[in-house]
Amino acid sequence: MLILGIESATAQVGCAIGGHEGVLASCHSAKGRRHAENLAPQIDFVRRQARVELEEIAVVAVDIGPGLFTGLRVGIATALATAHALSVPMIGISSLDLVAFPVRFTSRLIVAVLDARRGEVFSATYRQVPGGVQRITEPQVLSPADLASDLQATAEDALLVGDGALRYRDDFADLKGVEMADQGLAHPNAASIVQLAHAQAMREEWVQPWELKPMYLRKPDAEINWITREDSK
Amino acid sequence: MSDFSQILGIETSCDETAAAIVVSGQTVRSSVVSSQIELHARFGGVVPEIASRAHVELLTPVVAQAVVEAGMENSDVHAVAATYGPGLIGSLLVGVSAAKALALVWDVPFVGVNHLEGHLYAAFLEEPSLELPLMVLLVSGGHTMLVNMKGPGDYEIIGSTVDDAAGEAYDKVARYLGLGYPGGPIIDELANEGDPTAIDFPRAMRNDGYDFSFSGLKTSVVNHVRKHPDVDAADVAASFQEAVSDVLVAKARRAAKEYGSKGICIGGGVAANSRLREAVLDACVEDGIQGFLPSRAMCTDNAAMIAAAGWYRLHSDGPSRIDLGANPSLSL
Numbered sequence: 001m002l003i004l005g006i007e008s009a010t011a012q013v014g015c016a017i018g019g020h021e022g023v024l025a026s027c028h029s030a031k032g033r034r035h036a037e038n039l040a041p042q043i044d045f046v047r048r049q050a051r052v053e054l055e056e057i058a059v060v061a062v063d064i065g066p067g068l069f070t071g072l073r074v075g076i077a078t079a080l081a082t083a084h085a086l087s088v089p090m091i092g093i094s095s096l097d098l099v100a101f102p103v104r105f106t107s108r109l110i111v112a113v114l115d116a117r118r119g120e121v122f123s124a125t126y127r128q129v130p131g132g133v134q135r136i137t138e139p140q141v142l143s144p145a146d147l148a149s150d151l152q153a154t155a156e157d158a159l160l161v162g163d164g165a166l167r168y169r170d171d172f173a174d175l176k177g178v179e180m181a182d183q184g185l186a187h188p189n190a191a192s193i194v195q196l197a198h199a200q201a202m203r204e205e206w207v208q209p210w211e212l213k214p215m216y217l218r219k220p221d222a223e224i225n226w227i228t229r230e231d232s233k
Numbered sequence: 234m235s236d237f238s239q240i241l242g243i244e245t246s247c248d249e250t251a252a253a254i255v256v257s258g259q260t261v262r263s264s265v266v267s268s269q270i271e272l273h274a275r276f277g278g279v280v281p282e283i284a285s286r287a288h289v290e291l292l293t294p295v296v297a298q299a300v301v302e303a304g305m306e307n308s309d310v311h312a313v314a315a316t317y318g319p320g321l322i323g324s325l326l327v328g329v330s331a332a333k334a335l336a337l338v339w340d341v342p343f344v345g346v347n348h349l350e351g352h353l354y355a356a357f358l359e360e361p362s363l364e365l366p367l368m369v370l371l372v373s374g375g376h377t378m379l380v381n382m383k384g385p386g387d388y389e390i391i392g393s394t395v396d397d398a399a400g401e402a403y404d405k406v407a408r409y410l411g412l413g414y415p416g417g418p419i420i421d422e423l424a425n426e427g428d429p430t431a432i433d434f435p436r437a438m439r440n441d442g443y444d445f446s447f448s449g450l451k452t453s454v455v456n457h458v459r460k461h462p463d464v465d466a467a468d469v470a471a472s473f474q475e476a477v478s479d480v481l482v483a484k485a486r487r488a489a490k491e492y493g494s495k496g497i498c499i500g501g502g503v504a505a506n507s508r509l510r511e512a513v514l515d516a517c518v519e520d521g522i523q524g525f526l527p528s529r530a531m532c533t534d535n536a537a538m539i540a541a542a543g544w545y546r547l548h549s550d551g552p553s554r555i556d557l558g559a560n561p562s563l564s565l
C-alpha cells in the first residue's frame with residue numbers, strides 16, 4: 001500500500017512516498033519559506049524518483065499541525081486536493097508526533113517543542129513504546145518559561161526535540177537531566193509521516209477528506225479579541 | 234481534447250470559496266459559490282485567518298459540487314485555473330495549492346489567473362458580443378478602478394482609488410450606522426426608503442482626473458450623523474449611495490468619452506448596487522453608447538470568470554509553471 005506523505009507545518013516543506021518496503025523517495029526544502037511554490041514540484045519529483053504513478057497512491061497522509069498557519073494550510077490544501085483527485089482516504093498526523101518519533105530510542109521522557117512564534121511554543125510529551133512513541137500529554141501552546149517550570153516539576157530526565165526547543169534553549173538551560181536533540185531532528189519530516197501512516201493504513205485507520213481536521217491550537221486573532229471583548233462586557 | 238475547452242476554475246482570493254466549469258471560455262456549465270459572510274459578520278469585515286481556515290474546509294466539497302453540477306466526471310476536466318492574486322495571501326494560497334495538486338494528479342495544465350482579469354471577463358460570459366474598446370468600472374470591497382479594455386489581454390488602468398475602495402466605504406458607513414455587515418446590500422435596501430437629495434455629501438475629485446477618493450465621504454457621513462443625531466438613517470444611506478454612484482458614473486462617463494469606448498461595463502461586488510446600475514444605464518442611454526450590467530452573481534466574486542480568463546490565458550500564454558505561488562498585490 002503506497003502512501004504519499006506531505007509535511008509543511010514548520011519552516012520546512014517536504015514530501016515522501018513509501019509503503020511496506022519503507023520510504024521509496026523523499027524530498028525537503030528549508031530555504032525561503034516557499035511552501036506553496038515548492039510543494040507541487042516536490043510531489044512530481046518524488047513520484048518520479050520513486051518510479052510510481054500518482055494513481056498508485058492508496059492513502060494521502062499529511063501533517064495536521066500544530067504549526068505555522070500559512071505553511072500548514074498549503075500542505076493540508078494540497079493533501080486534500082490530491083486525495084480528492086485520487087479518490088483515496090487520508091491520514092492526519094500531528095507535527096509534534098512527527099518530531100518525537102525519530103528520537104524514540106530513549107527511555108527518557110520525550111518532549112516535542114515546536115516554535116509557535118510570538119514567544120510561545122507548541123508542545124506535547126511522549127514515551128517510548130514498542131515500535132514508536134505514545135503521547136502522554138495533550139498538545140498545548142504555552143510560553144517556554146511555563147514549559148520549563150512544568151518540566152522542573154516533573155523531575156524526570158527528558159530529551160527536548162524540535163525547533164522551539166533550540167530557539168528557546170536558554171529557557172531550558174538550567175534544568176537538570178534535560179538534553180536537546182540537534183538541528184537535524186528539529187523539524188517534522190515527510191519520511192516519518194510515511195512510516196507512521198503506513199502502520200495506521202495497515203489497520204485501515206484513515207479518514208475521508210471531509211473528516212480531516214487541522215490542529216491549529218490557536219484561535220484567529222480577531223476571535224481572541226472578540227472573546228476578550230465579550231468577556232469584559 | 235487538445236484545446237483544453239473544459240476548464241475548472243477556482244477562486245479563493247477573499248471570502249468566497251468558489252469553483253466552476255466553463256466550456257471554451259464562454260459557456261458556464263456550473264458555478265458554485267460558498268459565501269463565508271456569516272463567519273465574518275460579527276467582526277464587521279473579512280478576517281483573513283478565519284477566511285483561510287474556511288477555504289481549506291470548503292474548497293474540496295465546492296470543487297466536487299461544481300463537477301457534479303456540470304454533469305461531468307473529474308476526467309472531463311481539461312485544465313485547472315485558479316486565482317493567484319490580488320487578494321488575501323493566506324486565502325489565495327489555499328486555491329493555488331489545491332489547483333496545482335488537482336492538475337498534477339489529473340495530468341492536465343494548471344493556469345494562474347489574475348482576479349481583476351477575471352472580473353473583466355465576467356461580462357463576456359453573459360454578453361459574448363460586447364464591442365471593444367470598453368470602459369470597465371471595477372468596484373468592490375477590495376478594488377475601485379477604471380480600466381480601458383482595448384482587447385482580450387490588452388488593458389490599461391486609467392484610474393484607481395487613492396484611499397478606501399468603494400465597497401470598503403459602504404462597509405465602514407454601515408458599521409458606523411450600526412446596520413451590520415456586509416454594508417453594500419444593507420445600505421442599498423435602506424436607501425430605497427430614503428431621500429437621495431436629503432444631504433449633500435461631498436463628491437471628492439468628481440470632475441478631476443480618473444482617480445477616486447472615498448475616505449472624505451466616509452468622514453462627512455460620520456460628522457453629519459454626529460451633528461444631527463436624529464437624522465433618518467434611510468436619508469443618510471440614500472444620500473451616501475447617491476454621492477458614491479454620482480462620482481463613479483461621472484468618471485466612467487468622462488473616461489468613455491475621452492478613450493472612445495463603445496460602451497461602459499461594470500464589475501465587482503459594488504456593481505450589484507441598484508442605484509449604481511440605474512445610473513450607469515441612464516448615462517449610457519444619454520451618451521448613446523452601450524451599457525452593460527452583468528448579472529449580480531457575475532459581478533460578485535465567482536469562479537466562472539476565473540475559468541473564462543484562464544481559458545484565454547492558456548491559449549495566449551500557455552500553462553503556468555507548477556512552482557507558481559500567490560501574489561497578494563498582483564496588478565493588471
Ligand SMILES: [Zn+2]
Nearest residue numbers: 348373501534
Ligand atoms: Zn473581486
